Amino acid sequence: MNALQSLLKPIPQSPISGAELTAHSQRPLGKSCNSRQWSFRRFRIRCSIADTVDRSSDAPVLGSSQVLERLRASRENQENQPQFLAMYSSVVGGITTDPAVMVIPIDDHMVHRGHGVFDTAAIVDGHLYELDQHLDRILRSASMAKINLPVSYDREKIKNILIRTASASKCRNGQLRYWLSAGPGNFLLSTSGLHQPALYAIVIQGKPPSPPKGIKVITSSIPMKPPQFATMKSVNYLPNVLSNMEAEEKGAYTAIWLDSEGFIAEGPSMNVGFITKDKEFLMPHFDKILSGCTAKRIITLAERLVKEGRLRSIRFENLTMEEGKKAEEMVLIGSGVLVSPVLQWDEQIIGDGREGPLARALVDLIIEDMKSGPLTVRIPVLYE
Structure with a gap:
């Protein structure tokens, strides 16, 4: 059998090893291997590589209908999946109630x-609670993050879209979450090549508000964001996530951050308040942390407890961790x-280790406000 006949032999079905491929492909061309023989050799190598790839198992090429079918199946197979009832996207310019297509572009x-x-x-009970207050804050955050509104959008249009999304969801108790993004278009750092910013909103089914249980917290070892970023509500939540994970790993509900000067700051997704032995209600200043809409509402509602004599005063104060733990x-x-x-x-029991009467009074005030507060904080949703 000559050299050409040898090259034309049937290709073995068993794959060749990486070492064999390397040795075979790097064999030098000489008198015993002309250009035609080398072409056959490369052909055999390519065929052998192809034999090692299973084209049907890991990454099939899917059509759009197959993708949609798999997205729906994925949702159905997830246990304890939150119920996503409606989503608005400015990219498509409308609302969908199909959870399988509640997506945003990868770019x-x-x-x-x-x-x-x-x-x-x-x-809450068919009303959007503090929508105007939260809407004002997202617009402030967008300005700080140098995110413009999508073309032809203004505050009133965004508000109407959010209410319309809640209406389409038919949700009477849950959450309306919404985002303003620099928008899709590329994978660069610069936003100059993007078409326009984007607005997304989603309604998630929930339960009526109820009094929360007492919890344990720890001091976070994860550095908090600097004030420029901590005071805006951006999607950059990795420090928040890691801080919360640290708490859960230590058997706590969440963690508390201290600022660069050692004063009490906030939690990963909440503000913190203290009631002293002298019945003063104290909270950290908002200059280095997120200005909580619920926290500001609680301060307003707590004035009622001052008038009743149950609280002596309400004020903002720089507090050390040691002072906070003595509350x-x-x-x-x-x-x-x-x-x-x-x-x-941490290891310090707060007070007598039981839920205090003023904490319960504040809970009752906020739940009452969410259920029957004034129109300045409750917007009725007109369901279809």
Whole structure:
């Protein structure tokens, strides 16, 4: 059998090893291997490589209908999946109630650069709670993040879209979450080549507000964001996530940050307040942390307790961790936790280790406000 006949032999079905491929492909051309023989050799190598690839198992090429089918199946197969009831996207210019297509483009700068801001409004008994206050804050955050509004959008249009999305969801108790993004268009750092910013909103089914249970917190070892970023509600939440994970790993609900001067700052997604033995309600200044809409509302509502004589005063104060741990009562305040009493911070028991009467009074005030407060904080949703 001559050399050409040898090259034309049937290609073995078993794949060749990487070492064999390397040796075979790097064999020098000489008198015993002319250009035609080399072409056959490369052909055999390519065929052998192809035999090692299973084209049907890991990454099939799917059509759009197959993708949609798999997205729906993926949602259905997930246990404890939140119920996403409606989503608005300015990219498509409308609302969908199909969770399988509640997606955003992979090249959106909010996804791969974290260039986006967000906020949340609770839906309670068919009303949007503090929508105007949260909407004002997301617009401030967008300005700080140098994110313009999409073309032809203004505050009133965004508000109407959010209310319309809540209406389409038919949700009477849950959350309306919404984002302003630099928008899709490329994977660069610069936003100059993007078409326009984007607005997204989604409604998530929830339950009516109820009094939270007492919790444990720890002091975070994860550095908090500097004031320029901490005071805007951006999607850059990696420090927040890591801080919360650290707490959960230590058997706590969440963590508390201290600022660069050692004063108490905030939690990863909530403000913190203290009630002293002298019945003063103290909170950290908002100059280095996020200005919580729920926290500001609690301050307004707590004036009622001052008038009743149950609180002596309400004020902002720089507090050290040692001072905070000596408080009679400690609470976390936020749209997700409402007013949650803290019973333990690190190894220190707060007060007598039980939910305090003023923490419970603040909880009752905020729940009452969410259910029957004035129109300045409750916007009725007109369901279709």
